[in-house]
Amino acid sequence: MRKALADTLTSLAEKDPSIVFLTGDLGFQMFDEFGKRFSGRYINVGVAEAQMICAAAGMALEGFRPFVYSIAPFATGRPFEHIKISIAYHGLPVTIIGAGGGYAYATNGPTHHGADDIALMSIIPGMTVMAPGSPAELRELLPQIMKLKGPAYIRIGKKGDPEYDADGPAIIGKARLLKSGEKIAIVSTGEMAPIALDAAKKLALAGINPVVYQMHTIKPLDTVFLNEISEKVDTILIVEEASPIGGLWSAVSSFMASCSRHPKIIRTGPPDEMILGNCSREELRQNYGFDTDAIVNICKKLTGLSDIGTISEKEKSLQGQV
Amino acid sequence: MGSIEMTEINELQKIANKIRATCVQMAFDASHGHLKSALSCVEILVALYWRWLKVSPSNPADPHRDRFYMSKGHGVTSLYAVLAEKGIIDRKELAMYAKSGSCLPDHPCKHMLPVLEASSGSLGHCLGIATGALYALRLKGNPARAVVLMSDGECNEGSVWEAAMFARAQKLENLLAIVDYNDMQAVGFSDEIMGHTLLEEKFRSFGWAAKRINGNSISELADCLESFPFEKDKPSVIVAKTKVGVSFMEKNILWHYRTPSGEELMAAIDELGELPIQTG
Incomplete structure (x- = not known):
């Protein structure tokens, strides 16, 4: 699903110069193409999740549309209060991407388990919370996120996620x-x-x-x-x-x-x-x-x-x- | 040779005392606020708003304005008074401070007062926000500068140092942080809590250019601001050592939360020699 994320974001960023991508020093080689194509719009903030969130808020206040990326527990629980205040209090259209939510990093232990991300993000007023189940579903949802006025959290899988058929399209807010x-x-x-x-x-x-x-x-x-x-x-x-x-x-x-x-x-x-x-x-x-x-x-x-x-x-x- | 004439220093000091008297009045009227935190940064705000910041009362949303972030949101009454004195907000609003539905709540809220760059009240947010804003402005080719006023206690927060690292890595030369070093936190003295270490040395070790000055001296502040950016490619920080400016509130942590009695209000106004801004 991370490849679907990188590919879709790259194609969205081609059309929309307001998209910036911030990572908390994760996603090795996943976003190289994005960084190569959009110099200055790919930013490795470092292992500094609070800063990643606050910087994204500052960029959004100046009219940009940031996507921030880390492993689910480090994208949510770690900088929780910064998300609540810097992003959500201001009602900013920042999208937080939590990779490997649930137990995708099961063998890495409780430090990397991300079973609480949905609860943490859901409790924040104005936050749209999503967890697509396949790369195709993620590809469908991402362009719709661009239309949201406020913040969003999207839990994504790690890799090797299977595709499946569905009767209808994936629409934010619809089962x-x-x-x-x-x-x-x-x-x-x-x-x-x-x-x-x-x-x-x-x-x-x-x-x-x-x-x-x-x-x-x-x-x-x-x-x-x-x-x-x-x-x-x-x-x-x-x-x-x-x-x-x-x-x-x-x-x-x-x-x-x-x-x-x-x-x-x-x-x-x-x-x-x-x-x-x-x-x-x-x-x-x-x-x-x-x-x-x-x-x-x-x-x-x-x-x-x-x-x-x-x-x-x-x-x-x-x-x-x- | 300083960058500011003595007559202007005197004039700005009078304004500072008027702002101070206004803060004491607001704390008295509302029985609310963090008075000591508002009072210690008055000269900093006056020097910024009267000498340095490019902000226009008639066009506060100008994209090329300098961005000012009141990161120490709990001390906001002095900012409210400054905005009123500059004509950026209606002075009548000061009388509504901290009352239900007011656009001037206890902690500054951008939804209620859109002229603010950001809401604040929780420490350790605005330095990071300012770094993101400056990064974004640079992408747009906008040369605006950003100033973040922080408290010394705020520098206890780890997120301040995450932001400091980012600011240097991204060479945000247009960033100025000012730390209001009044040495008093909510329940302890900053020097003790930070182990008697020098804040300016910490910032320097993060690659910033740092100066320590008397933060109640209009002349030192004016000179220091004049020399911004302090060094090429580096963010700048002023560690502004401050006092509260009302004798009976000095070195007394009680005044972090306490509001003045009627007698104390009169004593403060008397000592300051200036009346509060008239809101009627």
């Missing part, structure tokens, strides 16, 4: 139908979209046909979609690689709580824990029950069928919680 179905709505965000689709394919073999939506925009929340889907399904299964506090599940649950009636809402995703032990992203998803098989099992249980395979005690207990 995107990935696959039609009935009874159960699997609603993914970020890089969980292809996993949700894989699970749906496996479920089809067992005669279960959930509808799959991707909510690449967490804020503003597509409440029109939520109202519509509430009328159509019995259960909404939120699939997210983000903290259970302040992510998509949290946002959907808060909204649904104010509705007179709504379907059952369940979640699968990582817990509110520091994830220790140097496990890979795949192991982590398996251990905490939000990989393809876990999603299949949850949907099977919902329809009264038994598991397709063994699941861990931890996963059982987590599913019990939801």
